[in-house]
Amino acid sequence: MEIERAVRGSGDARLRAKYDAAVHTIRRALALYPFEELAFSFNGGKDSTVLLHLLRAGYYLHKAASSGHVGTTVVHHAVQNCPMRTIYFEDPNTFPEIDSFTYETAATYGLPLETIRTDYKSGIEALLKENPTKAIFLGTRNGDPNAVGQQQFSPSSPDWPPFMRVNPILDWSYSDVWSFLLTCKVRYCSLYDQGYTSIGSIHNTVPNELLRDGSGGYKPAYTLSDGGLERVGRAKKAGKKNASVNGRNNNEARQRSRL
Numbered sequence: 513m514e515i516e517r518a519v520r521g522s523g524d525a526r527l528r529a530k531y532d533a534a535v536h537t538i539r540r541a542l543a544l545y546p547f548e549e550l551a552f553s554f555n556g557g558k559d560s561t562v563l564l565h566l567l568r569a570g571y572y573l574h575k576a577a578s579s580g581h582v583g584t585t586v587v588h589h590a591v592q593n594c595p596m597r598t599i600y601f602e603d604p605n606t607f608p609e610i611d612s613f614t615y616e617t618a619a620t621y622g623l624p625l626e627t628i629r630t631d632y633k634s635g636i637e638a639l640l641k642e643n644p645t646k647a648i649f650l651g652t653r654n655g656d657p658n659a660v661g662q663q664q665f666s667p668s669s670p671d672w673p674p675f676m677r678v679n680p681i682l683d684w685s686y687s688d689v690w691s692f693l694l695t696c697k698v699r700y701c702s703l704y705d706q707g708y709t710s711i712g713s714i715h716n717t718v719p720n721e722l723l724r725d726g727s728g729g730y731k732p733a734y735t736l737s738d739g740g741l742e743r744v745g746r747a748k749k750a751g752k753k754n755a756s757v758n759g760r761n762n763n764e765a766r767q768r769s770r771l
């Protein structure tokens with residue numbers, strides 16, 4: 513399995529440790545819940561792209577262990593994808609590059625994609641009514657405003673329908689994300705090569721100022737040296753200060769996402 517091989521062969525001990533811990537979380541979830549009652553929340557961003565490939569690796573190792581063929585070519589050739597139910601909340605304000613990357617990636621890796629066009633909460637309420645869903649995998653990381661108080665396994669909030677949020681990359685830093693994507697040589701959304709370091713809607717996201725290349729363009733996202741500043745290109749929610757101010761002053765988030 514190419515992800516497993518790339519990480520093992522990388523010589524990057526930190527990446528291997530992060531990978532092992534994330535895959536462990538994924539394998540625990542696969543052991544705990546029926547596969548058809550799991551879902552993957554995928555939006556084409558860098559964090560959910562990391563999670564996609566970790567799910568593929570975790571599923572491969574889970575299948576190999578349950579069939580007794582760990583490390584043999586039997587499983588190696590049979591399991592390349594993780595056909596987990598995948599939900600994508602599509603929004604008209606999404607960048608077209610993110611939208612097309614999401615659909616193309618789902619097709620490439622055989623993800624059964626369910627597109628939801630309502631808000632998150634009602635979408636999940638409807639999803640749970642249609643198909644029993646015990647747990648949903650998310651690419652949430654510490655430093656995301658939504659991560660506060662969460663752990664690898666966190667039940668949904670009290671006013672939400674009941675399900676387990678599984679966050680295998682909660683403790684990954686910005687640089688861990690890029691080490692993984694570059695080491696594994698997987699495709700990611702083209703906006704990240706145009707200086708976008710964290711992507712929200714077309715109305716609140718611009719390339720990261722810190723990546724200006726001096727000739728009118730921007731350097732790729734993976735060149736940002738201080739991961740604590742990844743949200744500099746994201747505007748704050750209405751009524752708050754602008755993105756740069758947010759990024760530079762949010763010391764707590766910066767500390768959490770530092771190397």
Ligand SMILES: Cc1cc2nc3c(=O)[nH]c(=O)nc-3n(C[C@H](O)[C@H](O)[C@H](O)COP(=O)(O)O)c2cc1C
Pocket residue numbers: 553632636648650658667668669672677712
């Ligand atoms: C699959 C999924 C599950 C979520 N579960 C919760 C939840 O239990 N409680 C909550 O307050 N928000 C929940 N959210 C909402 C997120 O915390 C967050 O508000 C949303 O992803 C929008 O993030 P953004 O503002 O960075 O775009 C969930 C979102 C998704 C996609």
Ligand SMILES: Nc1ncnc2c1ncn2[C@@H]1O[C@H](COP(=O)(O)OP(=O)(O)OP(=O)(O)O)[C@@H](O)[C@H]1O
Pocket residue numbers: 553554555556557558559560561599600601602649650651652653656709710711712
């Ligand atoms: N529109 C969406 N549809 C499905 N899942 C989503 C959506 N928005 C967010 N998520 C889930 O929440 C996680 C965290 O979102 P977040 O925006 O922080 O990360 P990202 O989009 O993967 O990367 P980036 O920070 O570069 O935008 C995603 O990885 C995904 O699991």
